Amino acid sequence: MDVTIDPGPYRAILEARRAELTLRLTRIETDLDQPRNADDDDRAIERNNDEVLEGLGGAGQKELVAIEAALERIAHGTYGLCGKCGEPIARERLDAVPHAALCAACAADL
Template identity: 35%
Template sequence: MTGIAEHHPTAITSRQRTSLRNHLAGDREQTRLLVERLAEEMGAFLTSRRDSPTDDEHDPEGPTLAFERSQSQAMLDQSRQHLAEIDAALSRIATGTYGRCASCGGDIALGRLQARPHAGLCITCAGRVR
């Protein structure tokens, strides 16, 4: 065996890992702030609707409001999921398993990690999940 770089051509370097960790940390902060803002907006929306005597079915704007509420809830759910994925990636960095596929144990290609730093599966295994 002549070295890890030859044996694992897609293994990421320490410098690349640091860059990806910094990207994840920045993305985490932005996502955390988005989750806070969306949660506040949802809370304010629900409070304002609770104080209103009309219901969505008979309110002329009801369907629009219900749609907006549904979209906001979906965005909040997706943002919370993304935050959990970022936290899991940061945990993998801390435990030294970052860049390894959680399913097959192989390396996750650097290009995939650069596109999706929170990825926990290689492209082959991710394709099987769909």
């Protein structure tokens, strides 16, 4: 069984996702920096929207960190190997989550 993972296609996917997230996070930051409405009702709606944007921004930042780590693993030749047990990560898992650092078994243990 060939367990060697060619990181090339994954690198392209990760870099594209990094660019997409960076743009999205920049837009979220811009939206959060906008002046607030003086109307009380509108301010309440804006606060709710800000909470949603902050949640999306936090999730995006976590994914961005995971993508950067995956790109580092590619650079160091360890991409596709589980960070916990050292076994290869299934290609199907990497296809679904290109920034996965753990094999399915180790991820399930968390």
